[in-house]
Amino acid sequence: MDEPTLLFPPDTDLDLSFTSTTTDRTFTSSSARTSLARTSSLALSFNDRLSTASAAVDIVSSTVIRRPHRSSDPNWTAIKAATNLSSDGRLHLRHLKLLRHLGSGDLGRVFLCRLRDYDGANFALKVVDKDLLNPKKLSHAETEAEILHTLDHPFLPTLYARIDVSHYTCLLIDYCPGGDLHSLLRKQPGNRLTLSAARFFAAEILVALEYLHALGVVYRDLKPENVLLREDGHVMLSDFDLCFKADVAPTFEPCTVHKPKVGSTCGCFSYNGSRSRDSRERVVAEFVAEPITAFSRSCVGTHEYLAPELVSGNGHGNGVDWWAFGVFIYELLYGTTPFKGCSKENTLRNIASPNNVRFHVAENEEVGMVEARDLIEKLLVKDPRRRLGCARGATDVKRHPFFDGIKWPLIRNYRAPEVKGLVLRRKKSDSHLSHVNSKRRRWWKRLGCALRNKGTRFDLLSNFSNNNYYCYVNDSNVRTGKFN
Numbered sequence: 001m002d003e004p005t006l007l008f009p010p011d012t013d014l015d016l017s018f019t020s021t022t023t024d025r026t027f028t029s030s031s032a033r034t035s036l037a038r039t040s041s042l043a044l045s046f047n048d049r050l051s052t053a054s055a056a057v058d059i060v061s062s063t064v065i066r067r068p069h070r071s072s073d074p075n076w077t078a079i080k081a082a083t084n085l086s087s088d089g090r091l092h093l094r095h096l097k098l099l100r101h102l103g104s105g106d107l108g109r110v111f112l113c114r115l116r117d118y119d120g121a122n123f124a125l126k127v128v129d130k131d132l133l134n135p136k137k138l139s140h141a142e143t144e145a146e147i148l149h150t151l152d153h154p155f156l157p158t159l160y161a162r163i164d165v166s167h168y169t170c171l172l173i174d175y176c177p178g179g180d181l182h183s184l185l186r187k188q189p190g191n192r193l194t195l196s197a198a199r200f201f202a203a204e205i206l207v208a209l210e211y212l213h214a215l216g217v218v219y220r221d222l223k224p225e226n227v228l229l230r231e232d233g234h235v236m237l238s239d240f241d242l243c244f245k246a247d248v249a250p251t252f253e254p255c256t257v258h259k260p261k262v263g264s265t266c267g268c269f270s271y272n273g274s275r276s277r278d279s280r281e282r283v284v285a286e287f288v289a290e291p292i293t294a295f296s297r298s299c300v301g302t303h304e305y306l307a308p309e310l311v312s313g314n315g316h317g318n319g320v321d322w323w324a325f326g327v328f329i330y331e332l333l334y335g336t337t338p339f340k341g342c343s344k345e346n347t348l349r350n351i352a353s354p355n356n357v358r359f360h361v362a363e364n365e366e367v368g369m370v371e372a373r374d375l376i377e378k379l380l381v382k383d384p385r386r387r388l389g390c391a392r393g394a395t396d397v398k399r400h401p402f403f404d405g406i407k408w409p410l411i412r413n414y415r416a417p418e419v420k421g422l423v424l425r426r427k428k429s430d431s432h433l434s435h436v437n438s439k440r441r442r443w444w445k446r447l448g449c450a451l452r453n454k455g456t457r458f459d460l461l462s463n464f465s466n467n468n469y470y471c472y473v474n475d476s477n478v479r480t481g482k483f484n
């Protein structure tokens, strides 16, 4: 579908003229689109005259967004510097320089930008022209801005500033140079990832969904296209225009867990197989925050990711995200979606039919695929009342053997997998850390050797290092702490 060239007359607020060719695969009720390929060329600039004159109409929220635990983040440092230098302590469009067009969506266009006087931090600026949107899209745009404003999570975008100028709303968020997971999949042989890479991305998305659900946000548009990749290879779930908010009542619920025998180790990243036979059971109280009473009738989402209850149109709730999570893991591992038909209608028919998901089982498949299929089957249960995740959310999904060995609280520190086409940039702070870590590694190694010589078990010591650079030793098996 060719988008028309948008040219603003010289006296309008912004000059964002460009041409863009877009196809996409999202549909919202009646309209259908797909985001499979995008090409665009552009010539754009903020109108300087406007930028300086815009102060009177700017409604700037950057000063009210505070994330104290991220005070050392370079992006925040840059924003703080710009606002400190600003005469009214606010961020304005004149503080930004647009570098290039990143892409277009249903609601607006996204540009790579930097602060004018500071080159060290990249941002993405989503520009929504409210004059071009119908009331329904306007409400989606407002939903997205509201949800972005509430988020504070490493796998979700940070809204640094919202700048309203005339009929434009501009949202300044994190820039993800790694592109999206859908494009990355297309670069892989068979369009699929290795099991350990799929598990890394699935685990991060699970944590992001857990956070959204704890806020009462049902996401409704999970798909690889909406998973952007940060420079360190960690994910950023994007696109919140199809979300809806519901009530959530957090509880502590009793749960039986397997307690490993003292001294037994757990492989952290490489696949660990089934649970240890040495485990004992104990009951613990677990935090559950899942919007189980969420209910909506509007049919939104992406065809291949729609849950059966969405297709039937009788109303849906939090379960649609757990269904989509099953489709997502399937696509990462099999290179296609499980109910895809030869047309959109066929796809919807396959989803609505009582037939369960089917798998192609390869002869020499990777260890862990049995667990992966079991998880997918449990997520793709057609009746949402019996679907994994619907009752107790991520708490239950995280405990599935597919995720065995992942140390959830440390997940943001894991090193991203090496995946063809994914260029990882190490942050300056990381290279400093890796220097410290390599010193620490050497220190542990020397200590381990010394103690081994004295007959002390090294595997107990190696468990002190919770970092994924370290080697985990489990009897005679050495497992490297990496996702690849």
Ligand SMILES: Nc1ncnc2c1ncn2[C@@H]1O[C@H](COP(=O)(O)OP(=O)(O)OP(=O)(O)O)[C@@H](O)[C@H]1O
Binding pocket: 024, 026, 035, 102, 103, 104, 105, 106, 107, 108, 109, 110, 124, 126, 173, 174, 175, 176, 177, 180, 225, 226, 228, 238, 239, 241
């Ligand atoms: N933070 C970002 N960093 C890098 N690229 C981005 C970022 N946000 C968006 N993009 C790019 O811009 C494109 C348009 O994004 P946008 O969120 O407007 O629309 P979309 O993802 O197609 O979804 P929708 O139309 O549902 O809003 C994306 O496909 C992506 O390639």
